[in-house]
Amino acid sequence: MRRAIDTLFGRLVVIVIGMLVLSHVAWFAIIRFERDNVQTRFAVEEAVFLVEAVRQHIANTPDQPLPPRVRVVGLESPDVPRQPDEDIPPPLQRFLEDLKDRLPDGTEVRLNEPGGPPSVWVHGAKDTGWIVVPVQPLRPPRSRDRMLVWLALIFSTAVLAALFGAWQLQNPLRGLAQAVQRFGRGQPTPPVPERGPRELRQLTHGFNQMVREVSQTENDRAVMLAGVAHDLKTPLARLRLRAEMMDDEKMRDGVVRDVDSMAHIVDQFLVFAHDRPDGSEPVPVDEQCERIVRAYRAVSPGAQPVRLNLEAGPSFVLPAATLDRLLSNLLDNAHAYGAPPVVIETRRDAKGWVLSVADHGKGIAPDDLIKASRPFVRLDPARGGSGHSGLGLAIVERLARRVGGECEIGNRAEGGLRVAMTFPFEVATQPLAERRAGPQHEERAL
Known part of the structure; x- marks a missing residue:
């Protein structure tokens, strides 16, 4: 509170x-x-x-x-x-x-x-x-001390002036604190107006410069990663076509699996490098979870059973593309490293809407939890195969923060990994026009 x-x-x-x-x-x-x-x-x-x-x-x-x-x-x-x-x-x-x-x-x-x-x-x-x-009375009787009236008037004026001055001082700091919070969540952060005392202007100027440099570095890395991933798609397609023409069936299946794993890694690179606001239509999360699970069961009949515990209701909405990527990455991660059943849960709590995916496997060692969402980090050497690049949970955290949410990765008391994403009420019901406006709209709001 x-x-x-x-x-x-x-x-x-x-x-x-x-x-x-x-x-x-x-x-x-x-x-x-x-x-x-x-x-x-x-x-x-x-x-x-x-x-x-x-x-x-x-x-x-x-x-x-x-x-x-x-x-x-x-x-x-x-x-x-x-x-x-x-x-x-x-x-x-x-x-x-x-x-x-x-x-x-x-x-x-x-x-x-x-x-x-x-x-x-x-x-x-x-x-x-x-x-x-x-002699004059030393303390003449008075019905009311006018000094108290004047002091009360002066005191009230001074308090109002002091409140205005305090508000003028803390208002730039509040804007800077909000920008720091957005930057820490990985959301687009427009430049903060440089105003207030000299020390505060210097601090704001340094923060804006840091944001520009970090954003430029992220953009360069994203462009490089997206370019490499995009350039690999064409030779991978040719390699798959040639593999299909091989006579040896055993070798053909092995090459096709390797090509599919490489294509999956390339797709993850592209998703991770994508840094634009999601302009897809917001959909009710509960209904979309049911559709994604049905599709997941149809595509992977041998996959782990998935249970649904959807209690959020139709008021909880998120962009369709973001929600699809979140659930697909979490289901793939649970299928690869967890144990059945996988539980998808939605609910409402005091902080906002909660979307969580949990499995019943061994979970992650407590010392490795802090590294679980870092990109290109594999917590287990055995996780390097089957097309895994160490980007699954990093993509989930980046997607959740991009729409204003928070991602928490932890182990369940009963065993298994649980990824819980909390979305504030005003974010989970944000109109589509504001989502597509992206940083420009946010800069005007500040």
């Missing part, structure tokens, strides 16, 4: 959002702390200014009335608040300490009793009474 966190985009999103959350929380805490400090400093300066203004007023114009909420109270007045205790809140404690630092030494500072308008009582060494001045 794919998880979003496993993708580059998902991890970039988690990292970016995590960093944004951390930075916004830190900035919010710093701003709140600095705002409290500024508010305290402002209240201290305001109180100091008012106290000095009252002192100047008393000294210069004692007959003039004082401003509202500013007054002078006698030292023995019962309204004088008590000495502040040590359990006052930290903001008020910091305010009192800062205010004492700004006033002359020996100045006594008290806060009014709770419940009244916020004010501060100041008595200096030369004052004849308590000077009472108003």
Whole structure:
């Protein structure tokens, strides 16, 4: 099961959002702390200014009335608040300490009793009474902190911009990853657009260059192999004709068998070298398997029995020519090296449609399974005769990958070899026009 966190985009999103959350929380805490400090400093300066203004007023114009909420109270007045205790809140404690630092030494500072308008009582060494001045509340009540609204707006904008940037960064990588996957499956791989950061452009350029060189090498090998195989067809036909005219029946049969084996090898060369998209009509796999098995039994009456276990239904379709070549190679391989019965099975699973062919022989040694699909590799020296070139399973794997499938070769627990081909749902139902379009259509899709 794919998880979003496993993708580059998902991890970039988690990292970016995590960093944004951390930075916004830190900035919010710093701003709140600095705002409290500024508010305290402002209240201290305001109180100091008012106290000095009252002192100047008393000294210069004692007959003039004082401003509202500013007054002078006698030292023995019962309204004088008590000495502040040590359990006052930290903001008020910091305010009192800062205010004492700004006033002359020996100045006594008290806060009014709770419940009244916020004010501060100041008595200096030369004052004849308590000077009472108003102060601003250190934390005025607010129904909603507008800073949180602004932070939420900035955070949302930053997240959207970060998501867009992460998508812009991972989009070229996703295209490159899809191209690498296609190239690994042996499917036609059009050039990947070179975009993104410089390192990514260099990586894409190197991949495109590698694909071109590998494709050119494959094309040269295919042309050479197809040319040799095609040129051998004519002398083989002449050799067979001459063998038919031989008088010695035993020698004639032996030569004819050798010519047929060589012709089979040539046909395998041509199939292996064929590298164009299959443009044949898609057919239901279950129905075509039944027809191929009936034809196989009719042509080879002495061949191993073949059992059918077809459960895919009519929705599973593949190009007719590809399906014929897949089954013919697998049946020939099972007939040559396996043991009866041969079982052809189709079904649907979570990954796609599955087509498998299994026999009940000895199978392949576990150490040789990885080499089973390599071209021109014979796992057993005895397999070199009877027209076998080591291309059977290589052709099967190449044909399966060419139509977008995956081929898995393994041994059955009960004994025997099993070749299972899995075709994704969108590939097994691909329209004929898209199959015939080949690489051009795929390049436009990318």
